[in-house]
Amino acid sequence: MFNIERWQEIFETLRKNKLRTFLTGLSVASGIFILVILLGFSSGIENGVTSEFQQDATNKVSVRTRRTTKGYKGLNPGRYIQLKDEDFTSVNATYDDNLEYRSASYSIWGGQITYKNESGNYRVRGVLPDEQFIENASLVQGRFLNLSDINEGKKVAVIGNKVKTDLFKGKDPIDKDIAIWGINFKVVGVYTDPGGEREESNVFLPLTTVQNAFNGGDNIRDMAFTVKMSENFKEAVELSKNLTLAIENDLKQKHIVAPEDTAAIRVYNTLEEAKKIYSLIDTIKAVFWFIGIGTIIAGVVGVGNIMIIIVKERTKEIGIRKALGAIPVSIIAMILQEAIFVTMFAGLFGLILGLGLLEIVGPHVDSPFIKFPQVDFKTALTTVFILVAAGALAGFIPAYRAAKIKPIVALRDE
Amino acid sequence: MIQIKDLHKSYHMGSNSLHVLKGINFNVKEGELVSIMGSSGSGKSTLLNILGMLDEADEGEYILDGVPIKNLNEKTAARYRNEFLGFIFQSFNLINYKSATENVALPLYYKGIPRKERIAKAEHYLEKVGLKEWSHHLPSELSGGQKQRVAIARALASEPKVLLADEPTGALDTKTSYGVLELIQEINDEGKTILIVTHEDDIAHMTKRIVNLKDGVIINDSIVEQVRANQYV
Numbered sequence: 203m204f205n206i207e208r209w210q211e212i213f214e215t216l217r218k219n220k221l222r223t224f225l226t227g228l229s230v231a232s233g234i235f236i237l238v239i240l241l242g243f244s245s246g247i248e249n250g251v252t253s254e255f256q257q258d259a260t261n262k263v264s265v266r267t268r269r270t271t272k273g274y275k276g277l278n279p280g281r282y283i284q285l286k287d288e289d290f291t292s293v294n295a296t297y298d299d300n301l302e303y304r305s306a307s308y309s310i311w312g313g314q315i316t317y318k319n320e321s322g323n324y325r326v327r328g329v330l331p332d333e334q335f336i337e338n339a340s341l342v343q344g345r346f347l348n349l350s351d352i353n354e355g356k357k358v359a360v361i362g363n364k365v366k367t368d369l370f371k372g373k374d375p376i377d378k379d380i381a382i383w384g385i386n387f388k389v390v391g392v393y394t395d396p397g398g399e400r401e402e403s404n405v406f407l408p409l410t411t412v413q414n415a416f417n418g419g420d421n422i423r424d425m426a427f428t429v430k431m432s433e434n435f436k437e438a439v440e441l442s443k444n445l446t447l448a449i450e451n452d453l454k455q456k457h458i459v460a461p462e463d464t465a466a467i468r469v470y471n472t473l474e475e476a477k478k479i480y481s482l483i484d485t486i487k488a489v490f491w492f493i494g495i496g497t498i499i500a501g502v503v504g505v506g507n508i509m510i511i512i513v514k515e516r517t518k519e520i521g522i523r524k525a526l527g528a529i530p531v532s533i534i535a536m537i538l539q540e541a542i543f544v545t546m547f548a549g550l551f552g553l554i555l556g557l558g559l560l561e562i563v564g565p566h567v568d569s570p571f572i573k574f575p576q577v578d579f580k581t582a583l584t585t586v587f588i589l590v591a592a593g594a595l596a597g598f599i600p601a602y603r604a605a606k607i608k609p610i611v612a613l614r615d616e
Numbered sequence: 617m618i619q620i621k622d623l624h625k626s627y628h629m630g631s632n633s634l635h636v637l638k639g640i641n642f643n644v645k646e647g648e649l650v651s652i653m654g655s656s657g658s659g660k661s662t663l664l665n666i667l668g669m670l671d672e673a674d675e676g677e678y679i680l681d682g683v684p685i686k687n688l689n690e691k692t693a694a695r696y697r698n699e700f701l702g703f704i705f706q707s708f709n710l711i712n713y714k715s716a717t718e719n720v721a722l723p724l725y726y727k728g729i730p731r732k733e734r735i736a737k738a739e740h741y742l743e744k745v746g747l748k749e750w751s752h753h754l755p756s757e758l759s760g761g762q763k764q765r766v767a768i769a770r771a772l773a774s775e776p777k778v779l780l781a782d783e784p785t786g787a788l789d790t791k792t793s794y795g796v797l798e799l800i801q802e803i804n805d806e807g808k809t810i811l812i813v814t815h816e817d818d819i820a821h822m823t824k825r826i827v828n829l830k831d832g833v834i835i836n837d838s839i840v841e842q843v844r845a846n847q848y849v
Contacts, residue, residue, distance in 0.1 A: 207725065207730075207731060210731060211725065214714075214718070215713070218713035218714070219713060518709070519711050521709075522709045522710075522711060522722075523711075523722070523726070524694065524697075525668070525670060525697060525703050525709070526697070526698065526703075526722050526723040526726055526770070526774075527694050527695065527697050527698020527699075527723055527726040527727065527774070528694060528726050529690065529691045529694040529695070529726075530690045530691070530694075531691075532726070608670070608671065609670045610665050610670040610671050613670070613705065613709060
């Protein structure tokens with residue numbers, strides 16, 4: 203391997219057989235290049251899909267109510283189930299150990315909001331401070347609602363980015379008053395949400411303020427929680443499923459709803475949905491890996507093929523070399539070393555080219571489902587080595603056979 | 617230098633068996649210039665291949681410079697070929713992507729001689745065969761006679777004990793043939809043992825001894841008056 207004489211011999215051979223060297227290199231480089239691009243886009247799709255479904259916390263459990271559809275214990279169907287503050291408190295207390303963030307909300311539909319001469323219709327929701335984490339909202343300005351806002355029923359508001367651009371036209375909204383149904387609220391924060399514009403057209407007010415100002419009493423429209431995540435994803439899914447069932451059961455009993463009445467009280471858990479998405483991502487990944495491995499196999503077969511042709515083409519030369527005193531091992535070593543050098547060099551070239559293209563084109567890909575296509579450098583490097591090793595193995599067989607040919611037979615080859 | 621006793625060789629092709637050499641006995645002393653003659657199929661090339669360790673005999677004894685050549689493994693055979701023998705082929709067998717110098721230096725590479733020394737030696741031998749100015753040319757840029765001279769230089773480069781030439785003039789016209797033979801005679805004059813396989817009478821008479829082969833046996837082995845090639849050139 204570190205025999206300078208042999209390297210000189212190899213470089214000389216490569217230099218004088220440019221076309222052959224180029225073709226071998228091209229097949230290896232293009233194989234690796236395609237693989238890198240494939241893996242890059244696979245990770246891009248993974249990133250894109252993940253972020254697309256990231257609008258809310260993935261471990262969310264939410265409770266909504268409607269009218270009953272079935273009669274139960276002498277009560278007529280069509281009765282509206284109204285959640286109260288005490289429902290929230292009791293769920294909170296019962297499942298305290300398993301819950302992370304908790305929020306109840308009371309919304310006003312079609313809340314007309316006015317700032318000076320600008321106005322628009324947005325969803326106005328009275329919420330608790332934890333809503334920020336349940337909604338996956340992050341603040342761009344100011345603060346979110348806090349406990350003292352809730353306790354004192356302050357007239358403050360946190361607005362979405364969309365609301366800000368619509369109403370404030372780029373001006374600073376903090377500490378400005380907006381009017382909702384004629385009542386003034388002071389803007390204390392602006393948030394952004396990975397879910398996009400739709401999720402950013404909310405206005406959050408303290409729950410207590412909304413209940414008081416808009417005659418809500420102790421009514422709440424829905425509640426949402428996040429489940430504490432355990433290390434094991436499967437366990438977490440199981441836990442959140444059980445929790446969902448338990449909460450649903452409790453509320454149904456309390457509000458005298460038939461157990462089979464699925465419309466009246468609904469408890470969703472997003473983790474099960476998330477599970478589907480993650481398994482979709484896994485499938486996409488598997489497909490790309492399948493294609494990638496296929497490409498590698500095709501590359502190996504290609505390299506092996508080229509090696510066979512090279513050896514065939516060089517049979518006579520091998521015969522001459524043997525007649526002049528080359529030992530079989532030196533013939534095998536010469537062919538293999540040359541093959542490994544070319545595949546390695548070309549493989550790394552394809553790798554760098556692929557990575558470079560991803561680096562340049564990646565940020566410009568404008569699709570919600572493909573984001574930051576990237577390749578783990580280690581993975582890519584490993585595939586190069588696999589290709590080189592497999593190529594060498596594929597080359598070894600013809601090289602070994604060539605070294606075994608009797609010089610007299612090889613010399614007769616025209 | 618070469619002792620051969622009762623050499624047999626058969627080729628098997630499918631169910632057919634061809635007995636090519638049927639008991640060859642002959643000796644070659646150091647400094648001899650021997651031609652092996654015979655029509656095609658007489659076994660002369662087979663004999664030369666066995667002498668050159670490119671092929672192996674089925675039976676019999678072959679001693680080269682006191683070393684018995686028998687049941688060699690590939691490695692030893694390669695070393696002996698490199699140390700003892702220089703080959704000159706009818707079709708030259710130069711490596712076409714290597715220049716004249718590199719071709720001549722190749723056996724020295726397998727001998728393990730460093731590059732600089734190799735090149736110097738190769739150039740020395742190229743000068744000896746009169747191709748100093750052509751040392752950087754590829755075989756495709758040389759004439760037939762020049763190619764054979766390069767091949768002779770290559771055979772000489774490893775300073776072998778015996779030169780084996782298989783129809784060295786087979787691919788050359790008469791004039792060029794005599795030129796090559798003149799060179800071979802000069803090398804022989806310096807004391808090198810040389811064996812030439814040929815079917816051309818005039819070429820055979822330029823050696824010092826003619827061995828006639830027919831159907832796998834030697835029918836005639838005689839010393840002849842050497843005709844110098846330079847009188848024709």
